[in-house]
Structure formats: C-alpha cells, structure tokens
Amino acid sequence: MMQRxxxxxDGPEVSAFCLGSMTWGSQSSExxxxxxxxxxxxxxxxxxxxxxxxxxxxxxxETVGRTEEIxxxxxxxxxRRNDVVLATKITGEGSSAVRDGxxxxxxxIRAAVESSLRRLNTDHIDLYQFHWPNRGSYGFRQNWxxxxxxxxxxANLADMRAxxxxxxxxxxEGKIGHFGLSNESTWGMAQWVALAEDGVGPRAIxxxxxxxxxxxLYDTDLSELGVNxxxxxxAYSPLAxxxxxxxxxxxxxxxxxxxxxxxxxxxxxxxxxxxxxxAAYHSIAREAGLDPVQMALAWVLQRPFPALPIIGATTTxxxxxLLGATELVLSTDVLSAIDRAxxxxxxxx
Amino acid sequence: MRxxxxxxxxxxxxxxxxxxxxAAPTLPPVGSAAVxxxxxxxxxxxxxxxxxxxxxxxxxxxxxxxxKTCTRASDCEGAxxxxxxxxxxxxxxxxxxxxxxxxxxxxTECLQ
Numbered sequence: 001m002m003q004r005x006x007x008x009x010d011g012p013e014v015s016a017f018c019l020g021s022m023t024w025g026s027q028s029s030e031x032x033x034x035x036x037x038x039x040x041x042x043x044x045x046x047x048x049x050x051x052x053x054x055x056x057x058x059x060x061x062e063t064v065g066r067t068e069e070i071x072x073x074x075x076x077x078x079x080r081r082n083d084v085v086l087a088t089k090i091t092g093e094g095s096s097a098v099r100d101g102x103x104x105x106x107x108x109i110r111a112a113v114e115s116s117l118r119r120l121n122t123d124h125i126d127l128y129q130f131h132w133p134n135r136g137s138y139g140f141r142q143n144w145x146x147x148x149x150x151x152x153x154x155a156n157l158a159d160m161r162a163x164x165x166x167x168x169x170x171x172x173e174g175k176i177g178h179f180g181l182s183n184e185s186t187w188g189m190a191q192w193v194a195l196a197e198d199g200v201g202p203r204a205i206x207x208x209x210x211x212x213x214x215x216x217l218y219d220t221d222l223s224e225l226g227v228n229x230x231x232x233x234x235a236y237s238p239l240a241x242x243x244x245x246x247x248x249x250x251x252x253x254x255x256x257x258x259x260x261x262x263x264x265x266x267x268x269x270x271x272x273x274x275x276x277x278x279a280a281y282h283s284i285a286r287e288a289g290l291d292p293v294q295m296a297l298a299w300v301l302q303r304p305f306p307a308l309p310i311i312g313a314t315t316t317x318x319x320x321x322l323l324g325a326t327e328l329v330l331s332t333d334v335l336s337a338i339d340r341a342x343x344x345x346x347x348x349x
Numbered sequence: 350m351r352x353x354x355x356x357x358x359x360x361x362x363x364x365x366x367x368x369x370x371x372a373a374p375t376l377p378p379v380g381s382a383a384v385x386x387x388x389x390x391x392x393x394x395x396x397x398x399x400x401x402x403x404x405x406x407x408x409x410x411x412x413x414x415x416x417k418t419c420t421r422a423s424d425c426e427g428a429x430x431x432x433x434x435x436x437x438x439x440x441x442x443x444x445x446x447x448x449x450x451x452x453x454x455x456x457t458e459c460l461q
Contacts, residue, residue: 081433082416123430123446124416124438172399172409173444174430174437 002044002326003301005308008205009230011178012126014047014085016301017326018234020312021048025066026055027257027314033070034077035316041083043323049208049234049310051089051131052116053098057262061097065119072121085126087234088116089182089208092132103134103159106166113175128167128176129208132183134159139183139210141268141349143217160191164201171202180206180234186221193229204231211235211307213244213281213296213338214274214348223305235300238309240349241266243274244296246282250275257314269349277345284337290328297325299338401443401461409439421453431455 003016019040024033037048053059054067068088075081090112093103102108117123132139135156138146170176179202181192189207196203207226211218211233218233226233239245242259243266254260264270285292300309313319330338378386384406391398391408399409412426415438419429427440431447442448445459 075433079418081435082418117432121433123433123435169401169444172401172439172442173446174428174439174442175444177438 005232005306007127007178007180007232008203008306010203011205011232012085014308015045016308017045017297017322018047018049018087018308018310019045020236020310021050021067021071022054022056022312023259023314024055024070025063026057027259027262030070030073032315033067034074036313036319037071037074037084038078039316039319039323041080043326045323045326046083047085047087049087051091051129052112052119053089053091053095053131057259059095059097064097065115068116068119072119075121081122086120086122086124087127087129087180087206088120088125089129089131090116092130092137092183093134104130104163106162109163109166109170113170117175124174124177126177127180127206128170128178129180129182129206130163130184133181133185133188134163135188137183138185138217157191157195160188161195161200164192164195166201168201178202178205180204180208182208182234182236184209186225189222189225189229189231193225193231206232206234208234208236208310210237211300211309212238212240213299213342214240214269214277216342216347223303226305226307231306233303233305233307235307235309238297238300238311239293240274241269243269243278244281245293246278259314271349273345274348277341277348280341280345281338284334284341288331288334288337290330290334291321291324293321294325294328295330295334297322298328298330299335302330302335399443405461407441407443407460409441409443412436412438412440415439419449421449422451428458 004013005016006013019036021033048071050067050071052068053064055063090104090109091098094101099108116125135151167176167179181189181204184207192204195201209218225231242248247258248254248260260266282292285295297309297311300307311322313322387406388398396408396410400406414426414436417436419425419434419436422429425436428437428442428446429449430437431449441460443460445457447455448458450456
C-alpha cells in the first residue's frame with residue numbers, strides 16, 4: 001500500500017514518491033516516459049514532476065518543453081489527467097535556452113503557464129514552481145562560491161511581491177492550483193511565506209531542493225522552516241544522480257547510456273571524497289540486508305521534517321527497482337548507522 | 350387633531366429610537382464595510398474572496414467536479430474547459446479562458 005502525504009498545510013494529498021521526468025525526451029524516449037507513468041500509477045504513484053526547460057542532459061533551446069509534451073501526449077492518449085497530480089516549473093534567470101535567459105517576471109509567468117498548459121494538454125497545473133530564484137541560488141554546487149553581498153533586500157522583495165501577485169492571478173484563473181519554490185534558501189522561503197501572510201499571493205506549500213544521503217544542506221535551517229511553516233521538501237536527486245546506486249566507480253568507465261556517460265562529473269557531484277561516502281552507505285545496507293538504493297529512498301521519508309523523494313529512472317526496469325522502496329521502513333539501528341556515516345563523511349560534494 | 354398628535358408622537362419616538370445605543374440601523378453597509386461584509390459572507394459559504402485590479406471583487410468557490418470529463422457547459426458546476434474538456438476547478442474563473450458552451454462550441458470567456 002503506497003504511503004500518502006499532504007503537500008504543505010493545505011495542498012493535495014499525493015503518493016509519498018513523486019515520479020521525476022527530466023530525461024524524458026533526451027536519455028529516454030516518449031514511449032519510455034509513457035511506460036514509466038503507467039507503471040508508476042499501477043504502483044500507486046500519482047504525483048509527477050516536470051519543468052518547462054526539461055529534458056536535461058543537455059538542456060537545449062530546441063528541446064525545451066519536450067518533456068511536458070511527452071506528459072501531454074500521455075494525458076491525451078490515456079485520458080487520465082484527473083488521476084495524476086501534476087507539478088511543473090518556470091525556468092529561472094540565466095538559462096539561455098529559455099526566453100534568452102530572462103528572469104521570472106509577471107509577463108514571463110503568464111507566458112510560461114500558457115505554454116506549459118498547451119504542451120501538457122491540460123487546463124490546470126496542480127503545483128507551479130519557480131525553478132530557481134531570480135536573485136541567484138546556492139543550488140547546483142554554487143554553494144562552494146556563494147556570494148550574496150550584491151543582493152538588495154528591497155529589490156528582492158519587490159521582485160518577489162510582483163511575481164507572487166501574478167501567481168495569485170493565475171490561481172484565480174484556475175490555471176494554477178498551488179505554488180512552490182525550488183533551489184530556494186531559508187531567507188527566501190521565509191520571505192515567500194511572509195508575503196503570502198500579507199495577502200500578496202498563495203502560500204508556498206513545497207520547496208524542491210537537492211537532498212540525499214550525500215547532499216544534506218537542507219538538514220538545518222530549511223528543515224526547521226519546513227516544520228514550522230508547513231512546507232514539504234520535494235527531494236530531488238535522492239540517489240545523487242545515480243551515485244548511490246553504486247553503478248559508478250572512480251577508476252571505471254560509466255555504463256553506456258548512463259547519466260555519467262553524458263555528464264562526466266555529474267554536475268559537480270563526482271569528487272575524491274564521494275567514493276568513500278558511497279561505500280559507507282553501501283556497507284550499512286549490506287549488513288542490514290537491504291538494497292542500498294531502496295535504503296536511500298526510504299531514508300528520505302523518515303527524516304524529521306515533511307519530505308518526499310522525487311524518483312527518476314532512465315528505464316522502466318530501473319523504476320521497478322526503485323519501487324521496492326515504497327514498502328521499506330528503516331530500523332533505528334540502520335538510521336543510527338546512517339547518522340554515523342554522515343558524520344564520518346560530511347558533505348562529500 | 351388627536352390622531353395627528355398621536356402620529357407626531359410616534360414619529361418622535363421612532364426618531365429617538367434611532368439614537369438609543371445598541372439599536373442598530375438596518376441600512377445595508379457601504380464602502381469598506383460592504384467589502385468586509387461580502388468577504389465574511391464569502392468565507393462563511395466556503396469561498397475565497399478575490400480582487401481583480403482595483404474594482405472587481407468576487408467570491409470564488411472550489412467546484413466538486415474539478416477535472417471531470419465534459420463536452421458542454423451544462424456538464425459542469427462551473428466552466429467546461431475547452432483544451433482538456435474537463436470541468437474547471439474554480440467558479441467563476443478569473444481572466445480569459447477557452448470554454449465550451451452548452452452547444453459544445455469553443456468560446457473565450459473573460460472575467461477581468
């Protein structure tokens with residue numbers, strides 16, 4: 001029986017696993033994407049996440065929106081729009097493939113929502129997210145050189161206010177159900193919540209940030225915000241772009257067709273220290289008789305703050321493997337061993 | 350003459366009654382009081398009070414048949430959305446939306 005969770009305080013109830021889609025249209029075909037949605041639904045997963053800029057690996061202007069089109073063609077073919085909770089995102093500033101890198105703005109939000117609705121073959125997006133903040137983000141390994149010193153508080157808040165007001169309008173038009181952020185910081189989330197409480201727009205129900213056994217920036221300030229403000233973490237890359245599967249090794253070529261075959265350092269995640277950390281978690285799983293991939297996913301659901309993992313697969317058999325995590329509950333012994341491994345191998349990337 | 354005196358007395362008493370503390374007038378609220386009253390009524394009926402621009406205020410409700418397949422307006426509590434042929438999640442819808450009429454024709458309906 002698939003566990004279910006409510007997003008935020010008043011969001012929809014969804015499956016505790018969200019189906020990711022970001023390589024449908026690049027590494028995976030349309031038919032593969034459709035097969036994954038069908039398989040996920042059969043397993044009780046009814047929450048799908050995408051973005052206007054997908055597919056990735058690589059992001060290209062000519063393929064922007066292709067993943068949404070694949071989901072849209074599934075909706076048209078199956079007629080099952082009402083059976084899924086659909087989340088997508090507007091691209092942030094600086095991606096030359098989308099709107100020439102323009103920032104998120106009221107006009108961009110309006111245009112992007114309309115384009116996403118058209119590609120998705122729907123009239124309603126259940127969760128609309130900002131992919132990353134206009135003011136910049138420490139996501140995607142930018143934490144190593146993060147410098148907010150040039151930010152201007154008043155300009156940031158004016159920008160956020162204008163964008164949130166537009167989200168409010170789109171919500172009243174029935175085109176957006178709920179609002180969420182991605183690659184956000186604690187300061188940013190606190191401001192979004194405060195603006196919502198001022199009546200500017202809808203309260204954010206989710207934050208989609210990277211989170212896994214190997215990437216735990218969320219554990220402190222953001223987790224506290226999540227608990228106190230009722231914001232659910234949608235944990236992306238819960239398998240650290242495949243590193244936690246154990247299929248990559250420091251001295252061996254990556255398997256053909258894998259993500260590392262097209263992105264050698266996996267977006268800055270391949271570091272000298274990551275291999276020992278992976279080995280430590282695999283050792284814990286082996287001693288407990290667990291599958292390490294399933295252990296990594298189940299662990300996200302047992303964190304002491306609202307969170308659920310976004311799972312992604314290149315192939316349906318890989319998805320099948322991940323689905324084993326939906327029934328898994330980790331023992332306190334395993335959780336304690338994970339805590340020790342985390343302290344021994346902090347922040348490997 | 351006597352009847353006229355009684356009538357004047359009654360009028361005077363009614364006028365005085367208007368000055369008695371706690372005797373609320375029954376005139377409908379105006380201005381911001383009217384907006385507050387409408388907001389309260391909307392909330393009491395389970396709606397969301399919305400403002401579009403400076404002048405258009407309306408109460409918006411969630412529909413019970415959101416997402417249901419439809420082919421014409423009468424299939425839905427609110428609008429039947431043209432692209433997905435599904436019932437709208439809210440009524441009324443703000444902005445401009447392509448909807449199906451009762452005859453199943455696509456029209457653009459605007460509330461702005």
